[in-house]
Amino acid sequence: MNIHRRISRFLFAVLMLPAFSSAQEANLGQYVKPLIGTAKMGHTFPGATVPFGAVQLSPDTDTIPYSVDGKYTGDVYRYCAGYQYDDPTIVGFSHTHFSGTGHSDLGDILVMPSQGKVLLNPGTADRPQDGYRSPYSHDNEVAETNYYKVRLDKHNILAELTTSTRVGMHRYTFPSNKQSHLVLDLTSGIYNYDGKNVWTVVRVLNDSTITGFRQTNGWARTRTVYFAIKTSKAFKNYGAKYFDSNVQYKGFWRKFNQQDNFPDLAAHNIKMHLDFDTEAGEQIMMKVALSPVSMKNALTNMELETPNWNFDQVVTKGKQAWEAELGKFKVDMLNKEDLINFYTSVYHANLMPTVYMDSNGEYKGLDQEIHKAEGFVNYTSFSLWDTFRAFHPWLNLVDPKRNADIVSSMMAHYDQSVLKMLPIWSHYANDNWCMSGYHSVSVIVDAIMKGVYQGDAEAALAACVQTAKARRYEGIGEYMDLGYVPDDVNGTSVSNTLEYAYDDWCIAQLAKKLGKADIEAEFSKRAENWKNLYDKRIGFMRPKDSKGNFREKFDVLETHGQGFIEGNTWNYSLYVPHQPKEMMEVMGGQKRFETYLDSLFTMHLPDKYFEHTEDITREGIIGNYVHGNEPSHHVAYLYNITKSPWKTQERVRQIIRNQYHNGAAGLGGNDDCGQMSAWYLFTSLGFYPVSPGSTAYWIGSPLVKSAEVKLSDGKVLKVLAKNQSEKNVYVQKVLWNGTEIKDFLINHEDIIKGGELSFLMGSKPKK
Amino acid sequence: MNIHRRISRFLFAVLMLPAFSSAQEANLGQYVKPLIGTAKMGHTFPGATVPFGAVQLSPDTDTIPYSVDGKYTGDVYRYCAGYQYDDPTIVGFSHTHFSGTGHSDLGDILVMPSQGKVLLNPGTADRPQDGYRSPYSHDNEVAETNYYKVRLDKHNILAELTTSTRVGMHRYTFPSNKQSHLVLDLTSGIYNYDGKNVWTVVRVLNDSTITGFRQTNGWARTRTVYFAIKTSKAFKNYGAKYFDSNVQYKGFWRKFNQQDNFPDLAAHNIKMHLDFDTEAGEQIMMKVALSPVSMKNALTNMELETPNWNFDQVVTKGKQAWEAELGKFKVDMLNKEDLINFYTSVYHANLMPTVYMDSNGEYKGLDQEIHKAEGFVNYTSFSLWDTFRAFHPWLNLVDPKRNADIVSSMMAHYDQSVLKMLPIWSHYANDNWCMSGYHSVSVIVDAIMKGVYQGDAEAALAACVQTAKARRYEGIGEYMDLGYVPDDVNGTSVSNTLEYAYDDWCIAQLAKKLGKADIEAEFSKRAENWKNLYDKRIGFMRPKDSKGNFREKFDVLETHGQGFIEGNTWNYSLYVPHQPKEMMEVMGGQKRFETYLDSLFTMHLPDKYFEHTEDITREGIIGNYVHGNEPSHHVAYLYNITKSPWKTQERVRQIIRNQYHNGAAGLGGNDDCGQMSAWYLFTSLGFYPVSPGSTAYWIGSPLVKSAEVKLSDGKVLKVLAKNQSEKNVYVQKVLWNGTEIKDFLINHEDIIKGGELSFLMGSKPKK
Known part of the structure; x- marks a missing residue:
């Protein structure tokens, strides 16, 4: 046996x-291996x-x-x-x-x-x-x-x-x-x-x-x-x-x-x-x-x-x-390696951002003046292009007070900004302007939509809107005028356009919640801007110049110089997390979309396309799917809107097995301030926030056999994966507090009340 | 007529x-010409x-x-x-x-x-x-x-x-x-x-x-x-x-x-x-x-x-x-040029040091930390080698509250100093270490001896003592060990020794006042150190090496490279302001001393000795007496201890007429943060603080015809020069509140009670 x-x-x-x-262990720290990820x-x-x-x-x-x-x-x-x-x-x-x-x-x-x-x-x-x-x-x-x-x-x-x-x-x-x-x-x-x-x-x-x-x-x-x-x-x-x-x-x-x-x-x-x-x-x-x-x-x-x-x-x-942080999680897993991966992920998701104030609350602000954090802990080092995806949603679930303070820190940054912009990639009283999008918006909206941030929501909305109208930053002016960032203005025009459109959708959600119909309308329109760069002729997102012409010379496999940041169009064309079904329609409907996803995960990517890729190892790639960089972190979950959610289940388990190991070289790409780890943690529990700003989580395939997660107010989320095994990666049935979930969605509002998310696992897809 | x-x-x-x-003028500012001193x-x-x-x-x-x-x-x-x-x-x-x-x-x-x-x-x-x-x-x-x-x-x-x-x-x-x-x-x-x-x-x-x-x-x-x-x-x-x-x-x-x-x-x-x-x-x-x-x-x-x-x-x-500052002085003078010189000197003696704190009292300290000045105005830019001589004593007389705050600022500097030193030449949260001596000591002691500084005198004494024992600074260690700064250790060994000895005497005075007999004894002994560098053989102060040998090659007229700073030994040999009579004895007694002074003021200084002299113009020199630099500012008053005080009277008037003019080139040397102007102001009123730290002023020859000076507590000092004229520079008689002064000394304690200092002037020396 x-x-x-x-x-x-x-x-x-x-x-x-x-x-x-880990359930009965006093010392969960034994499963934390800080050396994981220190090679490569x-x-x-x-x-x-x-x-x-x-x-x-x-x-x-x-x-x-x-x-x-x-x-x-x-x-x-x-x-x-x-x-x-x-x-x-x-x-x-x-x-x-x-x-x-x-x-x-x-x-x-x-x-x-x-x-x-x-x-x-x-x-x-x-x-x-x-x-x-x-x-x-x-x-x-x-x-x-x-x-x-x-x-x-x-x-x-x-x-x-x-x-x-x-x-x-x-x-x-x-x-x-x-x-x-x-x-x-x-x-x-x-x-x-x-x-x-x-x-x-x-x-x-x-x-x-x-x-x-x-x-x-x-x-x-x-x-x-x-x-x-x-x-x-x-x-x-x-x-x-x-x-x-x-x-x-x-x-x-x-x-x-x-x-x-x-x-x-x-x-x-x-x-x-x-x-x-x-x-x-x-x-x-x-x-x-x-x-x-x-x-x-x-x-x-x-x-x-x-x-x-x-x-x-x-x-x-x-x-x-x-x-205390590790103890929020009691998990039962298939083997010790998984326990180590799980708790080391918890560890890596508890490092950044970092406390940025003295014991008396003083810190140096973006304006290079000394401020005092009143009523919150001030944090710095926000790698937002990475962390808005799963890390901040993860905090909203398991450490909401901390994420609320993070939003307060962002708002303080905004108040101190002479450019009137929320942080892009900020550290130590500065913005370093690395990467793209204005994803503070996503973090703030998600925290408000989930009831985590209790501060002035109208001020937060105003900061989001102001940031989204920072015309001088990375083609935003042209984006506002033309509905897309033109290729001749900006080197990462397509990824910028896609990311802005998603962030704009977040703003629309918050505006709607606050009853600001004009803002909602304005940003709902902007949220559709991703459509402006989809080239139906080739079936991919593609750079377009100011005059409305798609770029002639275009390599759909190449990451560099094609209008994208840390991703090629094969991956980035799927970056419409807020309107996935519309995206699927635009891309040719369910069947063609499923084929597209299948191809992504299975195609052969010639080495030449990998040579200059940043931040990931060769092993970090599955087909042409790149887990070591962030733009595709939601992609494996997209099968849920096709007729084959079982492929999501298969792929997320594959990614976990492929990308997360115990050794020093155990991470297939930069952990990116906890984003890679947060992806692992959500996925291990069986769900993922495909579109932060929405309160919906998308169901995948759990890795844990069982888990108890401490939420706020003494509430507990239990996850149970019956028949869990290395081979039984396919979800036969999933229930929330005994009621079957048929749409592979579960809501944050439900989860935080506490309860049991119970999976029945099997070795065959349930088609 | x-x-x-x-x-x-x-x-x-x-x-x-x-x-x-000026007495009846509403607008004394009309006599202030900020352009004086802006040429050359x-x-x-x-x-x-x-x-x-x-x-x-x-x-x-x-x-x-x-x-x-x-x-x-x-x-x-x-x-x-x-x-x-x-x-x-x-x-x-x-x-x-x-x-x-x-x-x-x-x-x-x-x-x-x-x-x-x-x-x-x-x-x-x-x-x-x-x-x-x-x-x-x-x-x-x-x-x-x-x-x-x-x-x-x-x-x-x-x-x-x-x-x-x-x-x-x-x-x-x-x-x-x-x-x-x-x-x-x-x-x-x-x-x-x-x-x-x-x-x-x-x-x-x-x-x-x-x-x-x-x-x-x-x-x-x-x-x-x-x-x-x-x-x-x-x-x-x-x-x-x-x-x-x-x-x-x-x-x-x-x-x-x-x-x-x-x-x-x-x-x-x-x-x-x-x-x-x-x-x-x-x-x-x-x-x-x-x-x-x-x-x-x-x-x-x-x-x-x-x-x-x-x-x-x-x-x-x-x-x-x-x-308000100019109005402290009502003066009647021989001509408008003198009025302009007088009030412009008041102006120049009201520029530095400067306020160095915000309206809320905050300032950056020497330790680069933010401090708050509690109970005093914090000042910076202390050119102490210049200003200890007459400028700070001038404030002690006419603006004592300001000088008390200056002493408080120095004490704050000391408290913030990791070197445990009072300021040497400090500005903007720094010491720039320019020039020599530790003349904060003189300023502090003078302010305490004259009752101006009401702060913690024992702490002030401790700061003075600590500064005077800063062994690593400019040969102080060797000075403490050998009784002089050796020529082989320091390039300005003689002037340093002389200035340290004077400052040490100041410390002894304060120690005596506070009943610290051991400190008094220690520093009284150090105050005599000037004797260690007097070379009887040549009749001048002279550099001596660590082994006790005077330097062989030595030019008594040269300023550079001879062991002095901004002065030659002809001038510097007279720098014993605290023990002038002992100095006179060492230099051969009254008669030889008077001859020495006569020679200083009348000798021919070949041009080559002037070529590289800093901070002064050729016109700033009378014989070999250099008024444009500070070390000799007390020298003209030294005739008072010979049998010919009339020569002091003659020389001070000569210096005023020679060195202070109305034009843009009106100053014969750097005004040095008010020191040159303070010399003028004291001298114009007929007395001068030869040795700050002592409360005695030495009587010279007034330039004013009359003056009323507002002191503290509504007290007024009146100066009256009967028969004052361009030619009548010789004091025939001088009275304080009607009582004749025979020793050409008047005390600060007496002056600040208010009263009349009355001179009878004449065209012939009173021998």
């Missing part, structure tokens, strides 16, 4: 099996953090040499999270990391322990002896919730990391040496290039306290990270070096020797070393608190969050915070 | 003569400001091309105040200026009106047509208290300037043109060099409001000026250009056309233009408010200080503030 047969036979009994069930294109980081913490203290194995004119001199995408699992050396431990992005900016305040001669350059992976970096082995590496440990082989130093929301705590165990150091590289960032460091200030307040700030011009144009540092042992000496060539005016500061034990430092680029005597096995701890506002606030954050030197206590407190 | 005879005959009657007396080395600025105002809105006729490695590519000293009277063009009007310094940093937010094609570069003086600068004529220029007017000939635009404490107000009268502009050069500073502009942010809030900040790395290492700008007329268009070569990371901001009407700008170097249609004679006004803290605070400053567009009202209010 193999294990699968046992499972199907003793469905309830197996809930007790430790390897397969996952771009996750393995280090320590608490849920949505402002500090992500994590090892960097390299940083990206990057040219200011936009020419990359290295593999620019490789180091977005600072860490690549296959790298042989660790450069140091820095305090800020995005999770799963395809671009970076962070890696602030890099710390590295060393011994012997002070080396202030990182060295290279093939010659670590030339710099402060060290070889390491995964055998000596532990990555857990809020805890990371690694042995640095060069000097046999054990490094341990943990965090509170705004403080990174380091514990280094040194061998005996009269020349032990902590190198503080304040020039280092995950993207390094001349001129990135605009200004840096360091003040050594006493023999164990340092404050300062680091101001950069990068993906965020004007970004300042204030910090406060304390060491558990007084440093006996310290030194600093400016790396400013001749750009810095020195003035009468040249009166001082600023290199040795000089406490008042300021330059574009500063590196420091703190020197200690250490006995064998001596532990030196370091706390690094961050603030978006001031050094003073950073010190206060440290005092409030980590008042003492109890490293283990900080680990435990953070682990408890993780258990 | 010539006028002089009339005066001596009808002493009281002449008080009514308008040309010679005075380094004053002619523009508009209110007393100690944070904004000095003044024309710049050129800025200094300056190399970051310290090599000057132009005449670096020429443009410290931005304006040189002999220049043929005006570059623009900027908002911050030092008065009378020998170095600069300011010139923030340069505004220039223009018409026609937009030119964003300044052009050159010989080809103004290539840039935005304009020729002008002094015939069309008016400079008054808080009002400056000039016609800009290039486009026939009339420019008028006025200010409140934190706001500069411009009024431009344009000819008719569809292309009238206000150019906003945010890259310009009085010292310009690559890399000076660290970061600039601009936000165009609406068609008539702009906010932003400008962060520079210059004489002040980390300086940020926040601003808010409003125009009286909406601009129809605006544009901006970044001048960052390839240093700025552009990121996805390249999606925007940031040049035309784009409201969200940030770069290292930004220039803007605001465009208007103007009718003939149309006036466009502009308000520019500054803040050391935030754009928000700048806006608030504007709203509170200049809520409307009544330019004339702002002029009047500022003029009234000036009348």
Whole structure:
């Protein structure tokens, strides 16, 4: 009797099996493997953090040499999270990391322990002896919730990391040496290039306290990270070096020797070393608190969050915070690998956006002024083009208070915006304008439609409308005039048009809810704009110029230079999530549409179309379906409107099996700030928000055998998949609280009241 | 009957003569000529400001091309105040200026009106047509208290300037043109060099409001000026250009056309233009408010200080503030030129330091944190090496509340200093470490000894002691160990030693007053350190190395490279203001000392010793006595301790007649933030604070015929010089409230009770 047969036979009994069930486990953190996604294109980081913490203290194995004119001199995408699992050396431990992005900016305040001669350059992976970096082995590496440990082989130093929301705590165990150091590289960032460091200030307040700030011009144009540092042992000496060539005016500061034990430092680029005597096995701890506002606030954050030197206590407190998030889910799955994928997805969907305010509520706004968040937690780092799809809807379901605060943060951003625009891709008091659409609109509307955001809905609508009329941004002006973004005006004219049309539909929904008939009419019309770029002749969305002519030379398989962003027209032609049935009609009706989907998932995509594709691995592609990028995340669910919903069930299980693994290379593409994980989580539970802004979820095929999800107000969503197995991916019947669902739709309003979504699974499609 | 005879005959009657007396004048501002000192080395600025105002809105006729490695590519000293009277063009009007310094940093937010094609570069003086600068004529220029007017000939635009404490107000009268502009050069500073502009942010809030900040790395290492700008007329268009070569990371901001009407700008170097249609004679006004803290605070400053567009009202209010300062003095003088010199000196002694806090009391501290001044007005720009001598003592006499606030500002600076040092030469949340000594000590001790500073005297003493023990600064460590600064350690070892010894004596005085016998003893001993560098063999102060050997090769006339700063040993050997009689003994007794002084004032100084002298004109020298630099400011008074006090009387009148004139070139050297003017004012009244920290004033020879000076608490100091005339410079008798003064000393304690200091003047020395 193999294990699968046992499972199907003793469905309830197996809930007790430790390897397969989390229900009775006190320690759900054991299923979280932060190393998942750290190889290849996952771009996750393995280090320590608490849920949505402002500090992500994590090892960097390299940083990206990057040219200011936009020419990359290295593999620019490789180091977005600072860490690549296959790298042989660790450069140091820095305090800020995005999770799963395809671009970076962070890696602030890099710390590295060393011994012997002070080396202030990182060295290279093939010659670590030339710099402060060290070889390491995964055998000596532990990555857990809020805890990371690694042995640095060069000097046999054990490094341990943990965090509170705004403080990174380091514990280094040194061998005996009269020349032990902590190198503080304040020039280092995950993207390094001349001129990135605009200004840096360091003040050594006493023999164990340092404050300062680091101001950069990068993906965020004007970004300042204030910090406060304390060491558990007084440093006996310290030194600093400016790396400013001749750009810095020195003035009468040249009166001082600023290199040795000089406490008042300021330059574009500063590196420091703190020197200690250490006995064998001596532990030196370091706390690094961050603030978006001031050094003073950073010190206060440290005092409030980590008042003492109890490293283990900080680990435990953070682990408890993780258990609280993980504990919202009791799942029973087919195997331990799935449990790990599930809880690691929960983990990855609890990293970003990050808290962006001090313990006193102060933060630096988009207007570069200091604000105080009144009545909400202010968040930053909104990768909205990714996260509007499933991540924010996921929060609306399982963590609505947090998403409400996120919407409040977006509204604050809007209020501070001189462009009068909601965030596009915002981080650290800036918009970096990456990717496309104005998908804050989707997030806000979804949160209001689902009753999650209780703030001023009319103000929110006004902000959405204003953003949707930002004529100067990415062809919006022409879009408003012509009904589409013209190819001659904008390089991603088709994807922009499609995404705007979806966002416009969201606005219409909110306007309708608020009784604003004129706005509803205006944006309902705009929501149809996707039709303007559908070329019936070829059966695909296609770029059109200002004069109304479709582009002649057009490659339906190519992603680059065809009018789309991170997707070809084969995928993007399906991007009408708000009007899927109309789309199906336009595309030739149910049958032809089903064939189109079949082709997408099965066709052969020649390698040449993959060569320059960003953010995904070759394995991230099923036929021509690209799961590693986001535009098709809803696509597998579209079979539900054909006569073959069983193909949705088949495909979503296929995608899960194909795209989500336990290894370091377990993610087929960038996790994209939790979007990939949120897709997994929804899909595992058996439903998905195809069109946020609508309260409908589309039924797929659950992966769990059973699940209990804590909702608000003590309500619980139970999911039960009878006869669940590796082969039984086909839904024979689905019931909500005992009533059969025939249209493969279930509503948010129903789910949040609590109840049981029960599937009967089978090995054959139910046609 | 010539006028002089009339005066001596009808002493009281002449008080009514308008040309010679201020007593009955409502408008004392008529005697203030801001253009005095704007030619050659005075380094004053002619523009508009209110007393100690944070904004000095003044024309710049050129800025200094300056190399970051310290090599000057132009005449670096020429443009410290931005304006040189002999220049043929005006570059623009900027908002911050030092008065009378020998170095600069300011010139923030340069505004220039223009018409026609937009030119964003300044052009050159010989080809103004290539840039935005304009020729002008002094015939069309008016400079008054808080009002400056000039016609800009290039486009026939009339420019008028006025200010409140934190706001500069411009009024431009344009000819008719569809292309009238206000150019906003945010890259310009009085010292310009690559890399000076660290970061600039601009936000165009609406068609008539702009906010932003400008962060520079210059004489002040980390300086940020926040601003808010409003125009009286909406601009129809605006544009901006970044001048960052390839240093700025552009990121996805390249999606925007940031040049035309784009409201969200940030770069290292930004220039803007605001465009208007103007009718003939149309006036466009502009308000520019500054803040050391935030754009928000700048806006608030504007709203509170200049809520409307009544330019004339702002002029009047500022003029009234000036009348209040000038009106503290009712003087009767020998001629109108003297009245102008007197009131212009009062004016120049009311410019710096400047208010450095917002209307809500907030300011950025030395620690780069935001602080709130509680119970005092926070000031910045302390040129202490200059101003400790007479300027601060002058405030202690005529404006004690202000000097108390200045001491409070110094103490706040100390509290914020990670080096634990009082200011040396501080401006805008920085110390620039220019010049020598730790003369905050002198200012603080003088203010406490004279009962002016009512704050915590023990804390003040502790700050003084700590500063005097800053071993790493300018040879203080060696000075403490050896009793002098060694020549091999420091390039200005002798002047440092002499100045430290004087400051140490100040500390001893305060310690004595507070009953701190150990500190008194320690610093009384240090106060004698001047003796360690007196070389009896040659009769001068002389550099000595660490081993105790005097330097072999030594030029007693040379200023440079001899161990002194801005003075040769002939002058500096007299720098023992606190122990003049001991100095006299060491130098060979009364007779030899008198001969030394006689020689100083009469000897021939070969031209070669003048060639490289800073900050003074050739005319600023009397023999080898240099009045244009400060170290000898007390010297003329030293005859009082010889048997020939009449030589003091002769020399001080000679210096006044030689050094202070009405013309643009009227000052023989840098006014040095009011020090030269304060010397004039004290000396005009007939006494001088030879050794601040002591409450004694040394009697000289008054220039006034009579004066009434308002002191605190309604007290009045009257000075009466009977038989005053151009020739009658010799004091025959001097009485305080009727009692004869025989030792040529008068005490501060006595003066502030009010009374009459009455001189009987004569044409012959009273020997």
